[in-house]
Amino acid sequence: MAKKALITGITGQDGYHLAELLNKKGYEVFGIIRGQHNPKRITVEREQPFVKLIEGDLTDPSSLIRAVELAQPDEVYNLAAISHVGHSFKVPQLVADVTGKGVLNMLEAIRLSGRADQIRFYQASTSEMFGGLDYNRPGLGYDEEAVFHPRSPYGVAKLYAHWITKNYRESYNMHASCGILFNHEGERRGLEFVTRKITNAVARIHLGKQDHIELGNLDAKRDWGYAGDYVEGMWRMLQQDEPGDYVLGTGETHSIEEFLTEAFKAVGIDDWKPYVKQNPAFMRPAEVDILLGNPAKAETVLGWKRTVDFPGLVKLMVENDIKIESESSK
Numbered sequence: 001m002a003k004k005a006l007i008t009g010i011t012g013q014d015g016y017h018l019a020e021l022l023n024k025k026g027y028e029v030f031g032i033i034r035g036q037h038n039p040k041r042i043t044v045e046r047e048q049p050f051v052k053l054i055e056g057d058l059t060d061p062s063s064l065i066r067a068v069e070l071a072q073p074d075e076v077y078n079l080a081a082i083s084h085v086g087h088s089f090k091v092p093q094l095v096a097d098v099t100g101k102g103v104l105n106m107l108e109a110i111r112l113s114g115r116a117d118q119i120r121f122y123q124a125s126t127s128e129m130f131g132g133l134d135y136n137r138p139g140l141g142y143d144e145e146a147v148f149h150p151r152s153p154y155g156v157a158k159l160y161a162h163w164i165t166k167n168y169r170e171s172y173n174m175h176a177s178c179g180i181l182f183n184h185e186g187e188r189r190g191l192e193f194v195t196r197k198i199t200n201a202v203a204r205i206h207l208g209k210q211d212h213i214e215l216g217n218l219d220a221k222r223d224w225g226y227a228g229d230y231v232e233g234m235w236r237m238l239q240q241d242e243p244g245d246y247v248l249g250t251g252e253t254h255s256i257e258e259f260l261t262e263a264f265k266a267v268g269i270d271d272w273k274p275y276v277k278q279n280p281a282f283m284r285p286a287e288v289d290i291l292l293g294n295p296a297k298a299e300t301v302l303g304w305k306r307t308v309d310f311p312g313l314v315k316l317m318v319e320n321d322i323k324i325e326s327e328s329s330k
Contacts, residue, residue, distance in 0.1 A: 006030045006071040008058065008106065009079030010051060011040035013188040014124065018077060018231040023050050025235075030071040032056040032064075032080070058102025064109035068119075075238050077122045078106050081158070084192050085128060088154035089285055100157035107168045107176070120238040121176040123165040127183065127223065127249070127291045128155035141223070141294035144180065144245050162245075169243055177237040182223035182249035182293040184230040185313060187320035194256060195224070196317065198263050203321035205275055206267040207329070212275050216282030218260070221253040221290040226308035226316070236302040249293020250306050262314035267322075 005022050009015045010031025019029050031051045033041055044051055054070055056063035058080055068076075081099040082088065088095045103123060110119050130142045131149035150156045162178050169176040189196040194215065201213035225248070233248045264272040298304045308316070 002026050002028050003074045004028045004030065004071055005075045005077060006032065006054075006067060006073035007077045007079060008032045008056075009081065009124075010053070011038070011044060012079060012083075013186060013190070013227050014079045014184075014231055014234075016048070016188050017186070017228045018079065018234060019048050019051050021231050021235060023048070027075075028052070030054055030067070030073065032067050034058075034080075058105055059097050061105045061108060064105055065112060068109045068113045072115075073119055075120045075122070076106065076110060077124075077234060077238075078103060079124045081124065081154075083154065084190075085152045085154045086282070087192070088152050088157070092153035095153045095157050096160075098157075099154060100160040103161035104164050107164065107174075110174070111168070111172055116172055116174050119175075120243075121165070121168075121174060122234050122238055123161060123176065123178045124234075125162040125165075125178040125180045125245070126155065126158045127180060127247075127293060128152060129159045129162060129180070130291065131155065132289050132291050141249065141251060141292035142180075143247055143294040144297055166245070175238070175243045177240070177243040178245040179230075179234050179237055180245060180247045180293075181230055181233075182225065182247070182291060184225045184227040184248075185317065186227040187317055188227065189317070195259060195314075196321075198256075198259060199314065199317040200321045200325070202263045202267055202269075202318055203325045205269075206322060207325050209325065209329075212277055214277045214279040214282065215256065216279065218256045218276075218278065219289070221255045221292075223249040223251070223253050223291055223293045224259070224310060224313060225250045225306045226313050229306040229308055233298055233302060233304040236298075236304055240302070244301075246298040246302065246304075247293050247295050248298055248304065249295045250310070251293060251295060252310070253290055253292045254310055258310075259314060262311050263318050266315045266318040 131151040185195040
């Protein structure tokens with residue numbers, strides 16, 4: 001009998017890649033979608049018809065209980081969140097309710113199902129929980145034992161979600177694991193995120209649709225990998241005999257300036273400075289200067305390894321955006 005998986009955040013980047021992976025592995029895939037008239041429903045139904053959609057909301061415990069009853073999952077992947085760091089400063093209460101308390105609601109739905117000892121749970125934690133402060137950064141990057149110091153409402157909400165997952169694991173003997181993922185990007189990334197904002201702008205500049213892009217801090221460094229690689233790590237966590245927490249990252253950092261360099265290089269432009277303007281409006285109240293992951297545990301225990309390098313990631317995203325922008329002009 002095929003395994004069943006229930007995914008929250010099915011309409012997001014990671015939800016798409018994970019659904020594809022699980023479908024190829026023979027799973028019956030269920031996805032929770034918020035709102036009866038959610039426009040993203042059409043996209044899922046068109047691109048991933050194998051996904052069985054269930055209406056639900058992380059802020060509505062009763063809908064989550066119903067979703068678990070309908071899906072009868074072997075595995076639950078909680079990927080849903082209000083995940084834009086900059087936006088979290090504008091709606092901190094909403095971020096707390098969805099990204100933080102919403103995870104508690106999902107865990108409770110599993111516990112109340114009567115199958116808490118049978119359902120394996122994955123929580124999407126984040127490198128933003130570390131905060132990137134100098135005194136808190138191990139020389140080889142953040143690992144599972146590093147100290148947390150979140151610097152945004154999003155990071156704080158994710159830290160609550162991380163710890164409540166660990167609490168349910170210890171209190172109710174649940175197979176609940178947390179993936180502390182560093183920045184992972186790709187062709188499905190939302191346009192509100194700086195990486196996709198850059199690659200989309202570069203594509204449009206290449207096609208003559210715009211002449212510049214406005215950005216904030218160009219010095220911030222991130223550990224950037226490909227989302228398609230990272231969902232493999234999520235799945236591997238839930239295949240282990242014992243639950244645990246794992247850092248997924250590349251072990252190397254690149255600045256936004258470096259990202260710009262690679263993106264413009266992909267369209268044959270060596271000097272990107274004439275096309276980029278800095279706008280103070282895009283600066284964050286509290287900036288995380290650098291995030292570097294140490295995925296040694298995941299590589300050793302899970303046998304996980306990223307396959308797409310940094311230049312390959314940026315090129316993949318630019319080429320995809322050129323294709324999208326070209327087709328939109330027809």
